[in-house]
């Protein structure tokens with residue numbers, strides 16, 4: 254549904270004075286998939302998504318959405334896409350329902366306004382003026398408008414920024430529901446839990462390039478897992494069956510690329526010696542660990 258080959262996006266002139274925000278991206282998003290673009294501030298996520306939305310042409314490379322060029326064939330592509338920009342811009346004197354109705358009138362086959370507002374839990378705020386909405390409510394209105402045309406492809410740029418935890422979870426459920434109904438969704442987010450929860454696949458960008466991509470499981474497998482425990486008093490850490498452990502008194506921590514094997518070996522070793530290990534904590538790297546490692550490498 255989305256295909257990006259060799260995408261570059263440059264702001265300003267060629268040569269000095271210009272800036273390459275996107276420096277050669279390749280990725281694709283399959284139908285019915287949620288794909289998350291992650292990256293530090295300024296990594297180039299919005300610059301990429303804007304090209305996919307047809308708001309700007311690529312400086313180099315090709316981009317296809319549903320097999321079409323979203324910039325040159327904007328009218329055709331736009332009919333099937335829903336877009337939630339990082340900042341929506343609505344006339345602030347209109348009410349929520351008026352805003353949604355105005356938007357719906359510009360679409361073919363829009364959802365009924367009440368249905369679109371109910372999807373994002375804004376039905377009870379229909380008669381409130383946009384300027385009186387909280388930041389989180391405006392975000393949800395943005396989302397309602399993005400969904401209004403029953404899009405087959407949905408672009409969500411930081412959809413849950415400013416939402417309280419409950420509204421965030423409701424939004425996640427909505428995104429999952431839309432995906433289950435067949436929508437293809439590309440989102441950017443700074444919430445790693447959001448990416449872990451929603452994304453079938455994700456890519457981490459840094460300085461205009463993708464540095465890691467895959468399923469959340471594949472991406473977190475890029476870093477070693479970690480095992481921690483406490484040895485019983487009187488047991489010398491030197492007898493441990495693992496190399497490279499960090500030892501603080503009786504507290505032991507070590508990393509392993511193969512969590513299951515290392516943990517099994519450790520537990521069998523302890524059982525054979527009738528040792529009771531305390532506070533065993535064994536975990537794979539989290540997406541946050543990976544993200545921080547990627548960001549750290551850039552320093």
Ligand SMILES: Nc1ncnc2c1ncn2[C@@H]1O[C@H](COP(=O)(O)OP(=O)(O)OP(=O)(O)O)[C@@H](O)[C@H]1O
Nearest residue numbers: 264265272274292293294295296297298299300301
């Ligand atoms: N119109 C512009 N002119 C010049 N430079 C720009 C312009 N828009 C963005 N940039 C620069 O391009 C780089 C990428 O910006 P972009 O907004 O795509 O990053 P992002 O990954 O979406 O960041 P964030 O997480 O902060 O939203 C940044 O260094 C930014 O300063």
